[in-house]
Amino acid sequence: MVFVNKFARWTFFTAIILYVLIPMLAVLVYSFSTRWTSNILPDGYTLSHWGDSFRDERLRAALWRTLWMAGAVLIFDILLVVPAVYWQRVRNPRIRIFTELLAAIPFALPFIVIAFGILRIVGTSAPTVLFEIADVLPGFLGDRLVSIGNWLPTMLGTPWIILFGHAAIAFPFLYWAVDGSMAAANIGRLNEAAQMCGATPIQILRLVVLPNIGAGLAAGGMLVFATSFGEFALVQILAGARFENISLYSLDLLNNTTSQVEKLAVLTIVTFAILFAISIGVVYLNRGQGSRLLPGARAMGGEK
Amino acid sequence: MAKAVPTPTGAGITEEKLSSSRFRLGRWVREGLAAWLPALPLLIVAGAFLLLPTIQIVYQSVHNSELGWTLQFWKDTFQSNGGRKSILTSIRLGLISATIALFIGAPLAWLISRMLTAKRSVWLALMNVSANFGGIGLAFSYVAALGTYGMVTLAFKDIGINFTPPQVGTLASLILAYSYSNVPLFVLLTLPAMSILRTDWMEAAEVAAASRFQFWRYVGLPILAPFFIAGWLLIFTWSLGIYGLAYALGANASAAGQLRLITLYIGLFLNTSAGREERAAVMAALLLGMAAVSLILYRLILRWALRWFS
Numbered sequence: 036m037v038f039v040n041k042f043a044r045w046t047f048f049t050a051i052i053l054y055v056l057i058p059m060l061a062v063l064v065y066s067f068s069t070r071w072t073s074n075i076l077p078d079g080y081t082l083s084h085w086g087d088s089f090r091d092e093r094l095r096a097a098l099w100r101t102l103w104m105a106g107a108v109l110i111f112d113i114l115l116v117v118p119a120v121y122w123q124r125v126r127n128p129r130i131r132i133f134t135e136l137l138a139a140i141p142f143a144l145p146f147i148v149i150a151f152g153i154l155r156i157v158g159t160s161a162p163t164v165l166f167e168i169a170d171v172l173p174g175f176l177g178d179r180l181v182s183i184g185n186w187l188p189t190m191l192g193t194p195w196i197i198l199f200g201h202a203a204i205a206f207p208f209l210y211w212a213v214d215g216s217m218a219a220a221n222i223g224r225l226n227e228a229a230q231m232c233g234a235t236p237i238q239i240l241r242l243v244v245l246p247n248i249g250a251g252l253a254a255g256g257m258l259v260f261a262t263s264f265g266e267f268a269l270v271q272i273l274a275g276a277r278f279e280n281i282s283l284y285s286l287d288l289l290n291n292t293t294s295q296v297e298k299l300a301v302l303t304i305v306t307f308a309i310l311f312a313i314s315i316g317v318v319y320l321n322r323g324q325g326s327r328l329l330p331g332a333r334a335m336g337g338e339k
Numbered sequence: 340m341a342k343a344v345p346t347p348t349g350a351g352i353t354e355e356k357l358s359s360s361r362f363r364l365g366r367w368v369r370e371g372l373a374a375w376l377p378a379l380p381l382l383i384v385a386g387a388f389l390l391l392p393t394i395q396i397v398y399q400s401v402h403n404s405e406l407g408w409t410l411q412f413w414k415d416t417f418q419s420n421g422g423r424k425s426i427l428t429s430i431r432l433g434l435i436s437a438t439i440a441l442f443i444g445a446p447l448a449w450l451i452s453r454m455l456t457a458k459r460s461v462w463l464a465l466m467n468v469s470a471n472f473g474g475i476g477l478a479f480s481y482v483a484a485l486g487t488y489g490m491v492t493l494a495f496k497d498i499g500i501n502f503t504p505p506q507v508g509t510l511a512s513l514i515l516a517y518s519y520s521n522v523p524l525f526v527l528l529t530l531p532a533m534s535i536l537r538t539d540w541m542e543a544a545e546v547a548a549a550s551r552f553q554f555w556r557y558v559g560l561p562i563l564a565p566f567f568i569a570g571w572l573l574i575f576t577w578s579l580g581i582y583g584l585a586y587a588l589g590a591n592a593s594a595a596g597q598l599r600l601i602t603l604y605i606g607l608f609l610n611t612s613a614g615r616e617e618r619a620a621v622m623a624a625l626l627l628g629m630a631a632v633s634l635i636l637y638r639l640i641l642r643w644a645l646r647w648f649s
Binding site: 044047048051052054055057058059060061062064065071072114115116118119121122123126127129130133134136137138139140141142143144145146147148149150151152153154155156160161199200202203204206236261265267268271272282285286289290296299300302303306307310311314315318 | 391463472479480483491522523610619620627
């Protein structure tokens with residue numbers, strides 16, 4: 036009985052390890068193989084795909100675009116989220132009603148639906164509404180609205196729309212992390228103490244709040260970065276080929292060119308390595324904090 | 340103590356100043372700004388790029404310029420063969436994929452939670468590996484492992500076993516690929532909850548001569564069930580909305596009419612204008628409705644799950 040139990044468990048574990056590792060292994064071997072169409076292992080090995088891939092202008096440009104966009108989204112989200120969370124904790128708790136509702140949207144709603152909505156809002160709905168208001172409002176104000184309405188659709192296909200879209204879908208990660216670490220640091224008390232000493236809100240934010248939420252900021256920030264880095268739906272729908280990031284380039288390699296599979300293998304490994312490093316960082320930063328039971332639930336330790 | 344804390348606004352205002360209505364309006368605006376200003380950028384960006392698109396989708400599914408307010412698009416979608424098929428296939432895919440995640444992930448999460456620290460970190464790293472591998476990269480690795488010239492396919496050929504894995508673009512291939520990240524996600528979601536079930540309770544049950552089955556039937560599962568159900572619900576909801584992976588594996592099959600999914604219908608419509616705007620809007624609104632329902636259910640389940648800890 037014990038033997039059978041042990042055997043069953045061993046089989047279960049081995050099957051899962053194989054299931055996880057074999058696809059990755061296949062991609063890795065692909066990136067080093069010369070020709071691979073007949074046997075379990077390739078006919079020969081080479082390092083040339085790695086060199087070729089990194090000399091490929093298009094790949095480098097896509098990787099660079101993806102990286103700077105993720106960095107820009109991260110900075111933008113920090114600027115948006117930290118003041119809002121600080122203010123809802125120390126000054127106006129009613130803000131929370133709205134932030135929590137907004138944070139729930141990308142958590143549950145598929146990004147392809149959000150992309151569809153943004154496309155129609157920016158492309159048609161918002162301009163239409165603006166033109167209608169401009170009809171009623173004569174003069175300078177109306178003219179301004181008309182020019183905004185004409186300008187909005189031109190934003191589609193530019194990095195700007197991706198920056199705003201990604202900032203919106205990724206903000207909940209930073210929001211939850213920052214909110215949690217502000218609770219753990221007891222920001223309310225610290226704020227009172229700082230106010231008594233005559234500090235201005237900006238000073239408090241810079242000298243009291245930020246140093247105390249470092250871990251949350253880093254963990255949430257990494258998730259924001261990773262979200263933008265691996266995102267596909269918004270980039271495909273809102274920008275397409277005009278902002279080719281690594282997801283779009285990968286899809287193109289997968290669909291169109293059979294001769295460049297090895298390049299795709301290299302790109303897949305690089306992408307994966309970056310995302311995996313980020314996730315290890317998040318796990319490392321979250322150690323020691325009360326474990327979150329499920330996303331959206333409050334941490335077990337710490338708060339209350 | 341602390342009686343001399345100055346209030347930020349409204350200090351030093353005299354009665355006659357307050358009586359002026361113009362001043363009152365100014366004060367109202369100023370206080371409103373002071374209460375909301377630091378949060379306004381976030382509320383505006385998230386409102387414009389999350390809330391407005393949501394409203395837009397719902398609006399578009401029940402309104403257009405010719406017909407005005409109408410439920411016609413919903414009726415059309417459900418009556419059309421393709422629409423019904425897309426919806427049913429998506430739901431079936433979500434159900435199967437979430438159930439696989441539950442049946443493999445739940446025992447795995449339990450076993451991992453009882454491991455010693457070193458072994459557990461190795462398993463956590465492994466789970467993180469596959470949870471982070473998704474989208475186009477995962478689609479490619481499916482081809483690299485199980486495609487016509489995939490590693491596994493070739494391996495079976497080498498041994499002499501005639502085995503053809505599910506072809507790219509079939510429902511089975513999507514289920515396999517979805518499960519690759521769903522199972523570890525389920526483990527990572529439910530792992531923290533496993534520590535709730537204390538080893539003492541197992542020992543207590545054992546002392547009371549309960550069999551292992553009895554322990555799980557009367558103690559273990561009743562406590563963990565809500566967490567498992569919540570995890571299942573999240574995986575189900577997320578599976579319905581998976582797009583990048585589905586597009587990479589199934590776009591061709593979908594364009595050829597062999598595979599129908601809600602997300603693929605929307606994606607193909609937006610990319611190639613195949614299909615109809617209203618129908619895409621209805622399907623998007625349907626995803627939205629299901630997401631909203633499962634979010635509410637998730638909150639309720641979570642409250643039920645945490646009933647021991649309040």
